[in-house]
Amino acid sequence: MTDTLTSRRQSGTRSLRRGLLPRLRRAVRNTRRPAPARLPPSPVHKAFSLGLAMVSVILFGQIINIVVVSQVQHATAQTRLFEELRTGLAEGSAPLGQTTHDGTLVAPGTPVALLSIPALNLQETVLEGTSSRELMDGVGHRRDTPLPGQSGTSVLMGRAAAYGGVFGRLAGLEPGERFTVTTGLGVAEFEVTGQRRAGDPGPPIPTSDEGRLTLTTAAGPVFLPDGALRVDAKLVSKPVPKAAPVLYPASLTAAELPMGSDTSDLVGLLVCLELLILVSLAAVWSWYRWGQRETWLVFLPTLGALSVLTGTQVSLLLPNLL
Structure with missing residues (x-):
């Protein structure tokens, strides 16, 4: 009799594990709050991020110009x-x-x-x-x-x-x-x-x-x-x-004079800045039209050259003994 009861208990435990416990686990999983869906970034956000990237490239070009390129010049x-x-x-x-x-x-x-x-x-x-x-x-x-x-x-x-x-x-x-x-x-x-x-x-x-x-x-x-x-x-x-x-x-x-700055070529600086802005806008358009890799491949050298040219014009405004 004792063996029979023990056998029934073990059989019930196995049935509980095989049937009821998996259903309980699935129910618990289903009651969890689903993760919110991520919305794709808006065009304004993309343009702003790309603009910051372009500004970073320009600023980096200015630093390279004054520290490295100027020595070569x-x-x-x-x-x-x-x-x-x-x-x-x-x-x-x-x-x-x-x-x-x-x-x-x-x-x-x-x-x-x-x-x-x-x-x-x-x-x-x-x-x-x-x-x-x-x-x-x-x-x-x-x-x-x-x-x-x-x-x-x-x-x-x-x-x-x-x-x-x-x-x-x-x-x-x-x-x-x-x-x-x-x-x-x-x-x-x-x-x-x-x-x-x-x-x-x-x-x-x-x-x-x-x-x-x-x-x-x-x-x-x-x-x-x-x-x-x-x-x-x-x-x-x-x-x-x-x-x-x-x-x-x-x-x-x-x-x-010592520590003087040269403002005789402000027109040249204005032209360089205008070209820099136009090329940056073209790069933003290319980012959506062609893709990221193609944009960096085409516009990175152009932006770098314009940054160096603009940096030379900016250097005229800095103190002459710098």
């Missing part, structure tokens, strides 16, 4: 300027002052000297002019000052970070360091006498038979300048007489 320009200067020195046609041999003003961008600073392992072709456009290519000579090696105070200006960052280590020049500047007048040798920033007293005015050179760049954190740094050097070689000046400080524009 500077190196290419220096190669060209050095060849022009070497030819001018060999032919005797290099400028000897503020004017050329026929009496006209030396055009901005003309190579006028070769600066060699062994302590900084620096050799740079110097060109006429100190606006942002000239300082993209190299160290600039302030047009209202005599050439290095002539009597009086000459001024050279260079960038601290972008476009080669030629004068980025200028603060490392110590008093007593010597360097040379080669012009059509010959080789002039200078000796560093000290450094100064805004508010520091300047050196005394040189006499008629003395020469001085001031190297100027941006001071402060990289790409965040807070003023100008000036390194003064005295001429230790024999000074060369200079012709009567044609340009004076009042002859210069604000763009040629």
Whole structure:
């Protein structure tokens, strides 16, 4: 009897497991709340996301332009300027002052000297002019000052970070360091006498038979300048007489002064921005018409090139010593 009851109980348990428990589990599953269906993103949301992606590409292009591309542009320009200067020195046609041999003003961008600073392992072709456009290519000579090696105070200006960052280590020049500047007048040798920033007293005015050179760049954190740094050097070689000046400080524009910005080509910047907007809109249309892969393949190089071109125009508005 006991065995019979035990057998029936086991049989009932098996039946419960086989029949009732699965039905209970299915009922519990059916009572669970179904997950809400995900709605596809709206066209406005897609356009906004794509717009943010395009803006990111443009901003990334600006960063690449100022950090990487500008260095390449500077190196290419220096190669060209050095060849022009070497030819001018060999032919005797290099400028000897503020004017050329026929009496006209030396055009901005003309190579006028070769600066060699062994302590900084620096050799740079110097060109006429100190606006942002000239300082993209190299160290600039302030047009209202005599050439290095002539009597009086000459001024050279260079960038601290972008476009080669030629004068980025200028603060490392110590008093007593010597360097040379080669012009059509010959080789002039200078000796560093000290450094100064805004508010520091300047050196005394040189006499008629003395020469001085001031190297100027941006001071402060990289790409965040807070003023100008000036390194003064005295001429230790024999000074060369200079012709009567044609340009004076009042002859210069604000763009040629330390930390000045060049606003002479705002039309070019406007055209670049318009092209950038048009290409971005075309990329949005292509995204829906062709697809994502085809859009990036076609428009990424175009947007990159326009970003670099626009970045060059924007760089003109930044401080010339940056």
